[in-house]
Amino acid sequence: MKYIYTLAAACFFSSPAMGQESHSQMDHSQMDHGEKEQIDHSGHDMPPKTSVPPQNAGSGPPNAADAIWGADAMEASRDALYDEHGNMKLLWIQGDRLEYRARQGEDGYLWDMQGYYGGDTDKFWFKSEGEGSFGEKIEQAEVQALWSHAIGPFFDFQAGIRQDFHGPDRTHLVVGAQGVAPYHLEIDIAGFVSNKGDITARIEGEYDHRLTQRLILQPRAEANLSAQDIPELGIGSGIDSIEAGLRLRYEITPEFAPYLGIEQEWKIGGSRDFAIADGEDPGITNYVVGVRFWF
Amino acid sequence: MNKGKHSISRRQMIGSLAALSAMSGLSMPAWSKGRMNRGGALKKGFDALSGPDVHLHIGEGHFSASGRSGHGIGLNGTIPGPLIRLREGQQAKLMVHNMLKEDSSVHWHGLLLPFQFDGVPGLSFPGIKPRGHFTAEFDVRQSGTYWYHSHSGLQEQMGHYGPIIIDPAGKDPVEYDREHVILLSEFTPMHPHQIMKKLKVSEGYFSQQKTATFDRYDMSGEERRMWGRMRMMPTDIADVSAPTYTYMINGHGPEDGLELPFEPGERVRLRFINGSAMTFFNIRIPGLPMTVVQADGQNVRPTEVDEFQIGTAETYDVIIKPKQSGAFALVAESMDRSGMGTATLTDQAGRRANFPELRDPPLLSMVDMGHGGMVEGGHEGHGGGGHSGHDDMDNTKMDHSKMDHSGMKPGVMEKPAPAAMDHDMGGMKMRDTSLLPETVEVGPGIDMVAMNPQDRMGYPGLGLDNVPHRVLNYKMLRSLEMDHGKRPPDREMELHLTGNMERYMWSFDGKKYSAVSDSPLRFSYDEKVRVKLVNDTMMAHPIHLHGIFFELVNGAGHAQPKKHTVIVQPGSSATFDATFNEPGDWAFHCHLLYHMHAGMMQTVSVAFPEKAG
Numbered sequence: 001m002k003y004i005y006t007l008a009a010a011c012f013f014s015s016p017a018m019g020q021e022s023h024s025q026m027d028h029s030q031m032d033h034g035e036k037e038q039i040d041h042s043g044h045d046m047p048p049k050t051s052v053p054p055q056n057a058g059s060g061p062p063n064a065a066d067a068i069w070g071a072d073a074m075e076a077s078r079d080a081l082y083d084e085h086g087n088m089k090l091l092w093i094q095g096d097r098l099e100y101r102a103r104q105g106e107d108g109y110l111w112d113m114q115g116y117y118g119g120d121t122d123k124f125w126f127k128s129e130g131e132g133s134f135g136e137k138i139e140q141a142e143v144q145a146l147w148s149h150a151i152g153p154f155f156d157f158q159a160g161i162r163q164d165f166h167g168p169d170r171t172h173l174v175v176g177a178q179g180v181a182p183y184h185l186e187i188d189i190a191g192f193v194s195n196k197g198d199i200t201a202r203i204e205g206e207y208d209h210r211l212t213q214r215l216i217l218q219p220r221a222e223a224n225l226s227a228q229d230i231p232e233l234g235i236g237s238g239i240d241s242i243e244a245g246l247r248l249r250y251e252i253t254p255e256f257a258p259y260l261g262i263e264q265e266w267k268i269g270g271s272r273d274f275a276i277a278d279g280e281d282p283g284i285t286n287y288v289v290g291v292r293f294w295f
Numbered sequence: 296m297n298k299g300k301h302s303i304s305r306r307q308m309i310g311s312l313a314a315l316s317a318m319s320g321l322s323m324p325a326w327s328k329g330r331m332n333r334g335g336a337l338k339k340g341f342d343a344l345s346g347p348d349v350h351l352h353i354g355e356g357h358f359s360a361s362g363r364s365g366h367g368i369g370l371n372g373t374i375p376g377p378l379i380r381l382r383e384g385q386q387a388k389l390m391v392h393n394m395l396k397e398d399s400s401v402h403w404h405g406l407l408l409p410f411q412f413d414g415v416p417g418l419s420f421p422g423i424k425p426r427g428h429f430t431a432e433f434d435v436r437q438s439g440t441y442w443y444h445s446h447s448g449l450q451e452q453m454g455h456y457g458p459i460i461i462d463p464a465g466k467d468p469v470e471y472d473r474e475h476v477i478l479l480s481e482f483t484p485m486h487p488h489q490i491m492k493k494l495k496v497s498e499g500y501f502s503q504q505k506t507a508t509f510d511r512y513d514m515s516g517e518e519r520r521m522w523g524r525m526r527m528m529p530t531d532i533a534d535v536s537a538p539t540y541t542y543m544i545n546g547h548g549p550e551d552g553l554e555l556p557f558e559p560g561e562r563v564r565l566r567f568i569n570g571s572a573m574t575f576f577n578i579r580i581p582g583l584p585m586t587v588v589q590a591d592g593q594n595v596r597p598t599e600v601d602e603f604q605i606g607t608a609e610t611y612d613v614i615i616k617p618k619q620s621g622a623f624a625l626v627a628e629s630m631d632r633s634g635m636g637t638a639t640l641t642d643q644a645g646r647r648a649n650f651p652e653l654r655d656p657p658l659l660s661m662v663d664m665g666h667g668g669m670v671e672g673g674h675e676g677h678g679g680g681g682h683s684g685h686d687d688m689d690n691t692k693m694d695h696s697k698m699d700h701s702g703m704k705p706g707v708m709e710k711p712a713p714a715a716m717d718h719d720m721g722g723m724k725m726r727d728t729s730l731l732p733e734t735v736e737v738g739p740g741i742d743m744v745a746m747n748p749q750d751r752m753g754y755p756g757l758g759l760d761n762v763p764h765r766v767l768n769y770k771m772l773r774s775l776e777m778d779h780g781k782r783p784p785d786r787e788m789e790l791h792l793t794g795n796m797e798r799y800m801w802s803f804d805g806k807k808y809s810a811v812s813d814s815p816l817r818f819s820y821d822e823k824v825r826v827k828l829v830n831d832t833m834m835a836h837p838i839h840l841h842g843i844f845f846e847l848v849n850g851a852g853h854a855q856p857k858k859h860t861v862i863v864q865p866g867s868s869a870t871f872d873a874t875f876n877e878p879g880d881w882a883f884h885c886h887l888l889y890h891m892h893a894g895m896m897q898t899v900s901v902a903f904p905e906k907a908g
Contacts, residue, residue, distance in 0.1 A: 047825065051734050051788040057817040062880040062898040065419055068411040073421045077398075078812075081417025084448060086807030086894025092496045120800050120807075121739065150739035153726070153795050154526060180797060183523040210507035254493075254500055294496070 091117045099290025106133035123148040141165040144174055155179030168232055171195045199227035220245045229270055236270015249292055261288045337369035339546035345380040354394040361541045361548025365484030367454040374546045375478050376457030383438040383464040389431045393423040398447055405441040405592050405859045408433040410879025413841055415446045418880050438463035439592025440566040440610045449487035451888055452572040469588045471564035475555045479627050479636055480570045481540040491889055494534055495799045501535045504656045525725050529658040531833055535573045537634030544636040553638040563615050569605045572888035575630035577604050580623050585613035587767055591858040594775035603767035604756030606837035606862040608886035624648035630757055632656040657758030663833050665745025665866030735791050736805035742795040745831050751867040752849040769849050772856035779853055784825035784872055792863055794832040807894025815898035818875035827870045830863040837862050841881040845871035878903040
């Protein structure tokens with residue numbers, strides 16, 4: 001139907017002589033703009049369908065204003081024009097989880113932050129995670145510095161380095177992807193190669209389920225994997241650990257949301273054995289209270 | 296067309312502009328001397344300026360609407376800026392003085408003029424430096440309702456806009472006793488750069504109407520999961536909305552009690568201008584039908600409706616005929632129904648109309664995803680069908696009460712049956728980039744490709760396809776002046792409107808403006824081109840071409856309406872014919888301010904006639 005309209009209208013214009021004749025008397029009652037009449041002329045040729053302009057349309061960048069105001073006068077404003085329409089760069093910092101963790105034994109703390117600076121396609125991305133128990137040495141602390149490059153509408157490829165600040169000194173190469181999977185599942189997958197040659201990986205997924213406009217239930221899961229035993233870090237090959245959490249947050253503003261939640265951690269396989277040997281509990285339940293923010 | 300039928304002389308020319316400090320604005324020595332109350336308070340509403348020389352002073356100050364206040368940019372001390380009143384055939388001399396600490400500009404929206412006066416920094420001129428000034432001097436070649444606004448940064452959001460009325464050289468075919476400018480806009484205390492950042496980093500930030508477990512939307516679990524699976528939101532209707540925005544009419548928020556006077560029995564012309572940054576409005580005056588007589592400054596055959604949707608940057612003139620004394624509610628409801636701008640039309644000062652409640656927010660549908668043809672047979676809208684009789688209608692005697700509107704169900708087929716939504720999306724791809732022409736650059740900036748985009752000229756606008764009264768659509772617009780000397784287009788081109796909601800990227804053909812600085816859309820002088828805009832996004836985009844009017848290909852034949860801005864409905868197409876007979880470089884962009892800022896803009900370069908040999 002749409003096609004017929006377009007066709008009909010095009011053909012109608014292509015016969016101006018007919019138009020002149022029948023309209024000169026302005027007798028509207030005789031005018032039939034209905035589809036029937038227009039379709040009758042459908043034998044006419046369609047104009048060429050092309051985005052390529054004719055030769056005499058000119059070429060090169062737009063510069064008509066140079067002739068009026070001078071190229072020098074136009075230069076700065078022209079640069080600004082393009083820069084202001086699509087080249088925006090942003091600084092964004094998020095504290096995804098900043099929380100107090102109540103549990104058997106010493107209570108603990110955790111931070112999980114990230115942020116970026118850059119444009120739509122390429123960004124400098126940083127991430128930092130760490131946790132520990134109060135009154136004890138920090139269990140885990142790391143910072144990642146990544147180049148993040150958009151590879152599709154919903155995902156970024158990320159590569160860079162990770163520096164650990166706990167236990168034996170470790171620096172890792174990082175390759176990963178971060179983005180939004182179907183069902184608005186926020187996914188962060190990364191593989192790490194340490195300066196000792198150890199290969200590990202981490203998969204994180206979060207989902208925001210809106211109960212109301214401000215009250216959000218967030219299931220979260222994380223799995224850590226290892227290609228080999230790393231005894232000095234208490235990591236066994238295979239699945240190292242799994243975390244599953246549920247947090248209920250209230251967005252006072254979208255930027256600032258306190259939350260309550262529960263998270264269960266399990267050490268698996270070899271890591272479980274290392275933990276037991278160390279006298280640690282391989283399964284820990286954390287009752288968490290924290291805040292999520294960004295700016 | 297016999298103009299005489301419409302053009303009984305106007306009985307009263309002077310419009311009683313709303314909430315004005317009377318006509319004292321006609322001579323404003325303070326402004327003409329260049330004094331500007333920097334940092335002072337900006338007043339609501341506007342004075343009127345006319346005469347051979349018009350001076351505009353762009354200044355900043357404090358502004359309040361509906362009890363909220365913040366920083367604003369006004370012209371001659373008001374938001375909106377003063378009404379510029381010109382006459383067709385005169386020489387206009389518009390002098391702009393920039394009292395800001397940053398560059399500024401004024402674009403004369405819809406005016407035909409040499410491109411160097413069009414007011415786009417970096418394209419038509421270098422911009423106006425702080426303390427600098429700029430003069431646009433040109434012959435006024437048209438009449439109608441227009442407006443002006445900044446084309447620098449995001450100043451427009453802060454109040455840098457105002458109305459323009461050009462009276463025709465001869466008799467006005469529109470007969471009226473009184474007129475009111477209705478300039479629609481938004482106020483927010485939030486800085487526009489903050490708004491832009493929040494849009495970029497947090498999808499749906501401004502919506503308080505998102506789907507949730509405890510919402511009131513009539514959607515099945517399967518529908519909700521389908522939207523989630525697509526990583527899209529059916530409530531994604533306005534990027535920025537209330538309560539961040541306070542919707543304003545002539546600078547007045549709903550709490551400010553704007554009154555528009557009339558006398559019973561008068562024909563009142565309302566000149567609607569959507570000067571907002573981001574908002575489509577649904578306009579209605581319960582109890583008063585409106586006869587649309589002009590669209591984008593161009594006279595159209597009178598068409599009576601009860602409601603119409605006005606896209607950002609569009610204008611519509613309507614005639615209302617309040618017969619009895621009273622107070623009528625003029626309602627400008629945002630398309631997402633998060634808020635409204637209001638004014639009371641009354642013949643008794645101090646009376647306030649009863650304003651209706653906000654209606655339930657609408658939701659996007661399958662058609663808005665570009666799956667139009669798959670839902671109900673795929674034929675396009677026949678919303679205007681009930682008006683086909685206009686061709687032989689004597690407009691002065693038009694009695695719409697006798698017209699049978701019962702058969703008119705505007706855009707009825709665009710509302711997919713719930714059952715159609717239920718079936719699986721199995722065969723429907725959301726992003727089949729093989730459907731795109733090779734002119735489109737496929738990348739992260741495209742999150743959707745309309746699988747079967749429909750021409751929706753007959754669609755009245757989101758949420759108005761199932762209201763129980765008459766609503767305007769583009770098919771009902773027919774130019775008052777017929778053009779019988781039309782020539783066929785020399786060529787056709789297709790341009791895709793592309794975007795990524797999650798990343799808040801917007802572009803034409805997948806290429807942001809920042810990426811195509813050296814490759815404008817080029818046209819030879821006087822070339823006539825049929826341009827098909829295909830909207831591969833789930834938002835309606837008001838696409839505006841500077842300096843040249845195009846004709847909507849809406850089935851009106853020799854009466855195709857001329858416009859400067861066309862709404863391209865989500866997942867749909869819209870086609871226009873343009874004769875590129877105004878040489879120079881012109882801006883072509885989505886008039887949603889933050890879409891343009893994100894890159895949904897291109898340069899249209901029209902060759903000069905001497906080069907055209």
